Amino acid sequence: MAAPKKAAASPPQDKTDGGSPPEFTREQELKALRDMLLIRRFEEKAGQLYGMGAIGGFCHLYIGQEAVVVGMQMALKQGDQVITGYRDHGHMLATGMDANGVMAELTGRRGGYSKGKGGSMHMFSKEKHFYGGHGIVGAQVSLGTGLAFANHYRSNDNVSVTYFGDGAANQGQVYESFNMAELWKLPVIYVIENNRYAMGTSVSRASAQQDFSRRGVSFNIPGKQVDGMDVRAVKAAGEEAAAWCRAGKGPFILEMQTYRYRGHSMSDPAKYRTREEVEKVRHDQDPIEQVRNRLLAAKVSEQDLKAIDAEVRDIVNAAADFAQHDPEPDAAELWTDVYR
């Protein structure tokens, strides 16, 4: 493989940039708002369907973290791959996957992305370069590094965006992957979504190094802490990291400081944090309200914003309807797709 680099100068290890991130155009603001709203309304509906018993098993909602995937997606180009863990509905919608297909997978129907055989945690779309949807904490980090390996092998200039959480960041294979990615200069952006809790364990109770942007220091991988509640900051950081990767400089770590409003999964009563803590983040930092307020300040009419709300609600309602009326997979599907 590529020759390892000689003693590298110490890589950049930035804290969150002090000033405001670059402003969005009105068009960008509207797109960010629409894409984040779609995820939020979709997840709210999924929670509702779960409560009705239409969705089974585990269901991990992304509410609160929407700016991360939407901002990152705005920094990518055609062919860049995305891979994540089990809190994956937002990532799929952000890559442009069809809400009907995602919701029908949640309900285990034949029109789901995996024909109902994968469920909430296991969905894929070759067309949208979405590589899952993985239920084993941390496994997607090695796999995502493999996607970057493939880009390198094929000498294209695509980047693998490999998402994982603050909990997964403590898995051993993450560091095995960091080592190979830097050694071989693989184009991978490791996006650590630090939502402060690995299931019920806060970062301070699980992590010796709580600055996740520094988790690559011993491999010379540069890292940056990003306000993951501000979609503009996410996009700017994503562009910086992608440029680094595309220039052949190897991997880049982005710690997205974010927050999940809901429990770890639908069955989590969230006793490990106070209601006040959640309310404070919602009130002060909500990623969607930030964009909405900026748009209102820029004199976009309430009516225009309501039109976006309505469009998103229509998509989500149609998805919920489809997902509840689509038939279950044919019994013969039990035996298909084991081998090609």
Place this chain on the structure above:
Amino acid sequence: MPIQVLMPALSPTMEKGNLAKWLKKEGETIKSGDVIAEIETDKATMEVEATDEGTLGKILIPEGTADVAVNTPIATILADGESAADLGKASAPAKQEKAAESAPPAAAKAEAPQPKAAPSAPQAVAEPDPEVPAGTEMVTQTIREALRDAMAEEMRRDADVFVMGEEVAEYQGAYKVTQGLLQEFGAKRVIDTPITEHGFAGVGVGAAMTGLKPIVEFMTFNFAMQAIDQIINSAAKTLYMSGGQMGCSIVFRGPNGAAARVAAQHSQDYSSWYSHIPGLKVVAPYSAADAKGLLKAAIRDPNPVIFLENEVLYGHTGEVPKLDDFIIPIGKARIVRAGSHVTIISWSNGMTYALKAADELAKDGIEAEVIDLRTLRPMDTETIVNSVKKTGRAVTVEEGWAQSGVGAEIAARIMENAFDYLDAPVARVSGKDVPMPYAANLEKLALPSAAEVVEAAKAVCYR
């Protein structure tokens, strides 16, 4: 008394080597640690250091001699005050003598290797392979070479095929299976990884999800336990979990099963572990021809394939068809020896015991039909069942443990499909239900033996 220098073993499984070069002449003074000779095998070249001081009295094996058995005296060293006249009294170092009396390393593997002069002996009685057209020219190759050629041919054919693993490139393979590949295909396609099995298995699977076709070498399958989550949860299940959208064409290969004298953590048979998993194919060849034809098939297969090699067999030779594109289909067993009294079913190194036992049984008038499964998943039940319908008796042979083993699965399939044809319960010969011990005698006891297969076959024949 003059001291004999013996042919050393370079590895636990080496049986013989070539004496490439003498670096000291007769009459030269030798100090402990001096390099006195170079020996080589098909796998490696190594220097022989003197462990005793004195004068090189006589060279017993001239340089350029091939196939010198391990522990053969190769030279005599005279101690101070001794002369050529003392040469006749030469003896091996006391330690070596003791080892030779109880069980020298070579003797410990007495069951495993073929007779040295005719490594392909069992195949002499083989049924013709239906996959090889009559009249095909054959070349004699070691299994190691056959595997290497399979990879090289597939890499020439398809630029998406690459090989990665520990020591596969610059070192030329820990067991020299990837010898020469770096030179032909370069560092982009023959990739040395750090010692990081879990990580590089995942990298391989991720690359395969995009359509590349990795060959992931594990130095041994013992180390693949670090990576088994990626093999099972990511490689084997993704096609199903994605509703058929995204699978991976990937080969995980390397030596599996007992090596020699490496004890419990390095001697384990994973045949039953992997053959349990839907989504995986599991291949475990015995002959050189099958090793080549099946590895080529595995590399082309669109599914994840576990390719279980065997360290003890790497140096064994066999006849490999000289064909441009020799493929053995995955999932087909082969009747290696026809017989009518009892069916013996095995694979990989288990075939060594099975074939030897068949020879022994023939002397007692019992004609055993020996089936080499070659593929464990999907298992060729039809070939097994048809044979048992003919013989009415079956013995399974495996190096792995009996509980939940492949033999147990074979017995169940025979019961399900040929119960009324059985004249005796199916017998299992397996590794003993203990971690592999180190001591030579205990190791031998822990493994199956031809004698145990003979005993089991006679028992099911009520003889």
